[in-house]
Amino acid sequence: MTSALETINLTHFVAGERxxxxxxxxxxxxxxxxxxxASWGAAADDLAHQAIEAAVAAAPGWSATTGARRGEILTxxxxxxxxxxxxxxxxLAREEGKTLPEAIGEVRRAAQIxxxxxxxxxxxxxxxxxxxxxxxxxxxxxEPVGVVSVITPWNFPIAIPAWKIAPALAHGNTLxxxxxxxVPASAWHLVDVLHRAGLPDGVLNLVLGSGRDVGDTLTxxxxxxxxxxxGSEGTGRxxxxxxxxxxxxxxLEMGGKNPLVVIDDADLDVxxxxxxxxxxxxxxxxxxxxxxxxxxxxxxDRFVDRLSAAMARWRVGHALEDGIDMxxxxxxxQLDQDRRYVEQAAVAGREVVGGQLEAAETDGFFMRPxxxxxxxxxxxxxxxxxxxxxxxxxxxxxxxxxxAVANDTPYGLAAGIxxxxxxxxxxxxxxxxxxxxxxxxxxxxVDFHVPFxxxxxxxxxxxxxxxxxxxxxxxxxxxxxxxxxxx
Ligand code: ADP
Numbered sequence: 001m002t003s004a005l006e007t008i009n010l011t012h013f014v015a016g017e018r019x020x021x022x023x024x025x026x027x028x029x030x031x032x033x034x035x036x037x038a039s040w041g042a043a044a045d046d047l048a049h050q051a052i053e054a055a056v057a058a059a060p061g062w063s064a065t066t067g068a069r070r071g072e073i074l075t076x077x078x079x080x081x082x083x084x085x086x087x088x089x090x091x092l093a094r095e096e097g098k099t100l101p102e103a104i105g106e107v108r109r110a111a112q113i114x115x116x117x118x119x120x121x122x123x124x125x126x127x128x129x130x131x132x133x134x135x136x137x138x139x140x141x142x143e144p145v146g147v148v149s150v151i152t153p154w155n156f157p158i159a160i161p162a163w164k165i166a167p168a169l170a171h172g173n174t175l176x177x178x179x180x181x182x183v184p185a186s187a188w189h190l191v192d193v194l195h196r197a198g199l200p201d202g203v204l205n206l207v208l209g210s211g212r213d214v215g216d217t218l219t220x221x222x223x224x225x226x227x228x229x230x231g232s233e234g235t236g237r238x239x240x241x242x243x244x245x246x247x248x249x250x251x252l253e254m255g256g257k258n259p260l261v262v263i264d265d266a267d268l269d270v271x272x273x274x275x276x277x278x279x280x281x282x283x284x285x286x287x288x289x290x291x292x293x294x295x296x297x298x299x300x301d302r303f304v305d306r307l308s309a310a311m312a313r314w315r316v317g318h319a320l321e322d323g324i325d326m327x328x329x330x331x332x333x334q335l336d337q338d339r340r341y342v343e344q345a346a347v348a349g350r351e352v353v354g355g356q357l358e359a360a361e362t363d364g365f366f367m368r369p370x371x372x373x374x375x376x377x378x379x380x381x382x383x384x385x386x387x388x389x390x391x392x393x394x395x396x397x398x399x400x401x402x403x404a405v406a407n408d409t410p411y412g413l414a415a416g417i418x419x420x421x422x423x424x425x426x427x428x429x430x431x432x433x434x435x436x437x438x439x440x441x442x443x444x445x446v447d448f449h450v451p452f453x454x455x456x457x458x459x460x461x462x463x464x465x466x467x468x469x470x471x472x473x474x475x476x477x478x479x480x481x482x483x484x485x486x487x
Contacts, residue, residue, distance in 0.1 A: 005094065010040040010188045012047060012208055015054035016201025021047055022209065027185055030097035030328040031318040032362035037095040038185040043209035048176070048217040051205035055147045055174040056223045058202030063144045063172040065200075071121035074166055077197035078114030081107060081158075081190070088158065092186045093319040096157050097327040097365070098282050100320055110162035110190065113448045113465070117166035120467060124171060124474070135486045142474035144172035145249065146225030149218045151211070151239065152179045153231040154330055155285045155387075157186035163448065164228045165190070165204065167469035173226075176205045178218055180231075182330060184208045211235065220246040228464075228472065229253070230287075233385075233457060240460060251461035251472045253287065253453065255385035256413035258443035259406035260290035261428065263399050264298035266418040270440050271299070272306045274418060278442025279391035280314070280369040283326050285334075287458070288414045288436075288444040292382055293371075293393045294402045300395045304373060308353045311369045316358045329365040329388055338367060338388030345372045345381050345392070355390065377405050385411070399424055407433045412455030414443035435459060 010027075011018035022041035029035035043051075062070075081088065089104030096103070126141035148168050152160045161179060168175055179187035191206045207214060215235075219227050220242035229239045230253040243250035260278055262271045278290025295303050319327035329335040342355040355370030369389040372381055381392045396402045406415055416438035417428040425439045435454035436446065446452055451463035462471035 005035050005037075007036045008038040008091075008185055008188075010038050010184050010208060012041075012043055012051070013191050013195065013204070013206040014047065014051050015057070015205070016195065019047070025181070027095050027182070029094045029319070029364070030330050031094070031320065031364040033364070034362070035094060037091065038188070040184050040208045043207045043214050045214060045217050048207050048209070048214040049221065051176045051207045052147065052218075052221055052223045054202035054205050055176050058200060059144075059146055059174045062174050062200060062203045065172070067121040067124055067170070070170055070172065071118040073194065073198045074114045074118030074121065074170060077194045078111045078118060080193050080197065081114065082111035085111065088186065088189055090320065091189065092157055093327070095183045095185050096154060097319050097330055099324055099327050102282055103319070106156060106159045109448060110158040113159065113162045114166050116449055117170045117469070120167065120470065121170035123467075124470070131480060133486065135484070136480055136482045139479045139481065141477050141479070142171070142470065143477055145473055145475050146173060147223055148173045148175050148473065149224050149227040150175055150177040151215070151218060151227065151229045151231065152177070152187065154180035154182040155282065157183035158190055160230050161187045161190055163452075163465050163469070164230075165194075168228070168473045169199070169204065171470060171473040173473055174203045176207060176218060178207045178209060178211070178214060181210050215239070216242060219243055224248055226250070226472070236460070249461065249472070251464070253459055253464065254457060255411055256287040256289065256454065256458050257292060257383065257385055257409045257411045258288060258290055258414045258434070259292045259294050259409070259416070260443055261402045261406055261415075261417040262293065262295045262299060262303055263402060263417070263419050263421070263424060264296050265420045265424070266299060267420060267440075268299065268302060268306060271303055271418040272310055274416070274440070274442040275307055275391070276310050278416065278444050280311070280326055280389045281442070281444060283329055284369070284389035284391070285330060285387055286444045287385075288446065290416060290443045291386060291391050292406075293391055294396055294405050295393055296396055296398055296402055300393075304371075304393060308371060311354050311371060314369060316366050316368055317360055318362055318364065326369065326389060329367055332365060334388060335365040335367060338370075338386060338390055341381050341386045341390055342370045342372065345375070345379065348379065350374055350379070377408055383409070403428065403431060407431075410457040413458040414438060414454070416441060416443045435463070
């Protein structure tokens with residue numbers, strides 16, 4: 001299974017050049033400490049500055065390129081990524097730890113995003129209005145923002161870079177991308193493919209490095225016009241502070257503590273299937289994970305029994321192993337955090353189903369899915385994002401109680417309900433305080449052609465993905481044109 005796996009040597013991309021620099025790091029698989037997926041040198045500030053300068057230099061040429069040409073490059077890249085989905089999926093599964101089918105699915109998603117946003121490049125519509133004054137026409141158009149810094153997390157190593165980069169490029173911006181330290185190989189391939197698809201030098205620069213070393217440069221330096229970030233809440237706040245001080249726009253996607261409400265009239269099969277996938281798919285390492293299961297009294301025991309039984313059947317193992325349901329946790333730090341939440345809940349007297357370390361043939365971070373029962377909405381596990389295969393159950397009286405508990409969170413990314421009642425589904429869609437609402441579906445699992453984002457502490461700035469992505473990556477110009485002398 002792990003034999004003959006290649007180690008790739010990664011470079012930065014600055015002004016179209018593949019640059020090697022910095023102390024060498026190893027991208028080690030969370031499934032197997034002997035599998036080195038890639039080696040790469042970590043950038044220091046000077047390289048980050050050079051990348052910004054390259055993006056600044058490339059901006060006038062790229063913004064003047066036709067949307068048709070920009071779209072063609074994105075579409076070409078999307079086709080290559082789709083064609084190489086298995087190969088790139090293996091690299092992704094090795095470096096991040098999600099199962100091979102999940103990883104291949106993510107690569108295909110990245111390809112679809114590139115193709116969709118490639119189409120958007122020629123749909124940069126404006127408006128033409130009569131002025132309130134005679135003889136004058138007013139046009140409203142959208143222009144590129146300029147140079148955008150793109151900072152991405154480890155949990156979706158190719159899809160998140162793709163969903164930020166693709167609309168940014170489609171709308172004529174130039175970029176510096178810094179992916180998370182744990183998953184540089186997937187981002188490197190995305191950048192490599194885009195260059196070979198015809199992206200001019202300097203339009204998309206890649207800086208591999210630690211956020212601690214180059215994060216401040218990439219969020220507050222002269223030359224930048226915007227920063228788009230996905231990651232933890234603490235880092236997001238710092239990014240926002242830096243961007244505000246520099247007077248540039250920021251778009252942040254941060255945490256979630258997403259409720260999945262299950263009420264008495266729910267179809268139990270649907271409830272269990274969606275809770276399982278939502279809570280533990282991608283090892284629970286998704287900002288949209290269904291981490292709070294809010295269940296009304298009449299169905300609670302049956303739901304918990306069925307979900308616990310389904311969890312016990314789940315196979316946890318090496319990301320490349322056939323037939324596994326869940327891969328490893330991404331690293332030791334995350335594993336310790338996941339286990340700490342479970343242990344704290346147990347110490348506080350909560351019943352825990354699963355959550356043990358799983359023995360495996362390889363040295364990886366394997367943990368069984370954990371369900372914490374009998375929790376109170378005020379428990380740490382219901383207030384803070386765990387970002388692992390850990391879900392809690394909160395038992396409630398009825399639908400109104402469930403809705404109140406669902407909305408009782410500083411976050412507001414996604415909220416779901418499982419019900420056969422049209423009235424409850426309709427009411428939940430209107431009153432759930434979240435950017436995305438799911439009915440009879442897990443909170444995780446979204447489409448690429450519609451807006452993605454949340455409320456409260458989950459998000460800041462305009463939505464990502466779909467046509468809506470244009471909001472962040474363009475700026476509005478209002479022009480007044482008089483054909484001749486105006487009376
Ligand atoms: P996680 O804890 O999930 O790794 P982080 O928010 O730390 O989430 O990381 C998300 C991204 O932000 C990564 O690419 C990381 O390198 C980057 N990052 C970390 N610290 C900073 C910082 N101070 N400024 C900008 N980016 C940072």
